[in-house]
Amino acid sequence: MITITxxxxxxxxxxxxxxxxxxxxxxxxxxxxxxALSAGNALVGNATDLAGLEWALGGGSVRFGRDCAFxxxxxxxxxxxxxxxxxxxxxxxxxxxxxxxVERITSGRFLYLSFSGGIDVPLVLGSRxxxxxxxxxGAGGRSLRTGDSLALGGxxxxxxxxxxxxxxxxxxxxxxxxxxxxxGTHRSIFDESAWGILTExxxxxxxxxxxxxxxxxxxxxxxxxxxxxxEAGCPGTIQVPADGAPICLMADAPTVGGYPKIAVVSEAxxxxxxxxxxxxxxxxxxxxxxxxxxxxxxxxxxxxxxxQRATRAVRA
Amino acid sequence: xxxxRPQALPLGDSAVTIAFGxxxxxxxxxxxxxxxxxxxxxHIPNVEDIVPAYLALTVFYDPLRASYQEMAAQLVSFCxxxxxxxxxxxxxxxxVIPVRYDGIDLESVASATGLSTEEVIRRHSGRTYTVxxxxxVPGYGYMSExxxxxxxxxxxxxxxxxxAGSVAIAGAQTGVYPLDTPGGWHILxxxxxxxxxxxxxxxxxxxxxxxxxxxRA
Numbered sequence: 069m070i071t072i073t074x075x076x077x078x079x080x081x082x083x084x085x086x087x088x089x090x091x092x093x094x095x096x097x098x099x100x101x102x103x104a105l106s107a108g109n110a111l112v113g114n115a116t117d118l119a120g121l122e123w124a125l126g127g128g129s130v131r132f133g134r135d136c137a138f139x140x141x142x143x144x145x146x147x148x149x150x151x152x153x154x155x156x157x158x159x160x161x162x163x164x165x166x167x168x169x170v171e172r173i174t175s176g177r178f179l180y181l182s183f184s185g186g187i188d189v190p191l192v193l194g195s196r197x198x199x200x201x202x203x204x205x206g207a208g209g210r211s212l213r214t215g216d217s218l219a220l221g222g223x224x225x226x227x228x229x230x231x232x233x234x235x236x237x238x239x240x241x242x243x244x245x246x247x248x249x250x251x252g253t254h255r256s257i258f259d260e261s262a263w264g265i266l267t268e269x270x271x272x273x274x275x276x277x278x279x280x281x282x283x284x285x286x287x288x289x290x291x292x293x294x295x296x297x298x299e300a301g302c303p304g305t306i307q308v309p310a311d312g313a314p315i316c317l318m319a320d321a322p323t324v325g326g327y328p329k330i331a332v333v334s335e336a337x338x339x340x341x342x343x344x345x346x347x348x349x350x351x352x353x354x355x356x357x358x359x360x361x362x363x364x365x366x367x368x369x370x371x372x373x374x375x376q377r378a379t380r381a382v383r384a
Numbered sequence: 385x386x387x388x389r390p391q392a393l394p395l396g397d398s399a400v401t402i403a404f405g406x407x408x409x410x411x412x413x414x415x416x417x418x419x420x421x422x423x424x425x426x427h428i429p430n431v432e433d434i435v436p437a438y439l440a441l442t443v444f445y446d447p448l449r450a451s452y453q454e455m456a457a458q459l460v461s462f463c464x465x466x467x468x469x470x471x472x473x474x475x476x477x478x479x480v481i482p483v484r485y486d487g488i489d490l491e492s493v494a495s496a497t498g499l500s501t502e503e504v505i506r507r508h509s510g511r512t513y514t515v516x517x518x519x520x521v522p523g524y525g526y527m528s529e530x531x532x533x534x535x536x537x538x539x540x541x542x543x544x545x546x547x548a549g550s551v552a553i554a555g556a557q558t559g560v561y562p563l564d565t566p567g568g569w570h571i572l573x574x575x576x577x578x579x580x581x582x583x584x585x586x587x588x589x590x591x592x593x594x595x596x597x598x599x600r601a
Contacts, residue, residue, distance in 0.1 A: 253394075324435065325519070336397075357397055360397040364447055
């Protein structure tokens with residue numbers, strides 16, 4: 069068990085989300101930075117899809133109710149365990165009663181805390197992810213508060229040693245602030261100039277951005293059509309309302325929408341976009357679906373490399 | 385009956401959108417619902433989700449196991465064949481939803497349409513609707529078609545909170561809010577029917593293609 073001794077302003081339970089309920093209008097949800105959550109799980113010997121904590125907007129602390137390993141991935145933070153600094157992307161052993169304190173997030177937006185055994189909350193529609201707008205999943209469908217306790221699952225047989233960490237070259241290039249985009253399903257109904265504007269300009273993440281979508285500030289993209297008959301979108305879809313200000317749909321976005329879709333961010337690059345904060349810049353680079361699928365396979369093989377190294381570290 | 389040839393486009397690297405036409409019509413929507421049901425029943429490997437909509441349906445798949453080209457070719461071929469199938473494996477369902485017509489907007493809808501509240505209720509409950517698609521929030525079904533005399537645009541300013549169970553109209557459609565959410569439709573009444581329950585299987589009461597009648601409670 070772990071207890072939230074000081075909740076940050078935003079804290080939810082997330083796993084890899086719901087992939088089979090879109091027809092019922094349920095968004096996939098799950099961790100905004102799926103790679104960070106999965107890598108965190110691998111570092112503590114978990115299956116990569118177990119639930120962890122998604123943490124944002126400030127500091128806080130967690131007390132361990134049992135001995136366990138944990139790892140911090142995604143956003144970079146200043147953190148201590150019983151007063152000693154905790155390294156990012158590193159399996160760290162905690163003893164019963166010790167307190168992990170996250171002082172602040174220094175770069176990036178979403179910090180992930182993975183614990184050996186994973187967070188054990190009931191599965192809802194096949195996932196432990198919190199879906200705040202629907203008030204389900206996670207801990208009663210809400211953000212965690214100070215005093216909340218969460219059960220952990222049983223440790224796996226393959227617990228990597230204290231100090232096991234993954235090489236930086238296996239992580240996404242968060243700092244670059246560049247993501248690839250595939251032409252969207254309505255690319256052809258936009259003006260000739262639209263694709264050039266999107267891929268040759270720099271945009272900024274608006275303060276109006278959350279798990280549902282990131283509004284982008286920058287050169288307007290002319291949408292002479294306004295609304296269109298609704299159809300499915302997905303996380304990474306860049307849609308353009310009549311005001312010309314693009315919005316990138318994120319994990320909790322509605323499953324269907326009626327704005328033209330000019331582009332979709334490569335799934336492999338979604339963690340990079342997810343980790344941008346309001347005010348940060350972002351650039352979009354043109355790619356194809358084939359290249360994007362190759363990038364996704366490379367990302368999967370990077371994750372697998374972390375899993376393999378963790379397994380070897382256990383045997384060593 | 386002649387059909388457009390279904391056309392596939394990638395929706396990112398993990399989904400294919402298959403367009404069936406360019407103009408919205410009840411016939412096109414019915415065809416898309418029917419193909420979506422056939423696809424669901426076919427259990428095609430690596431397919432994760434099927435989302436039907438007005439002009440297209442979107443199939444989500446596992447991009448680590450199937451390429452876009454493979455998936456698109458297989459799905460287009462399936463859609464062309466199922467266009468000729470008379471029956472699909474899964475039948476749409478019929479729902480009757482009891483409504484207490486005491487909504488906050490009943491009076492304003494009556495004055496905007498020039499009808500009495502009694503007539504608004506009679507016309508809303510007097511027909512069978514088809515669930516066009518689900519979206520907006522989990523379990524929210526957009527249903528068509530509303531009596532022409534009841535068609536008014538959505539409210540200029542959405543309300544920050546509409547209670548779950550609210551039965552509402554906008555444009556040519558009606559719907560029931562499954563959760564407490566912001567909403568811009570005109571509320572005619574409420575139902576105790578649970579439209580979405582995450583602990584239920586399936587969680588959503590409605591599926592695209594189902595029919596719904598509202599009964600005065």
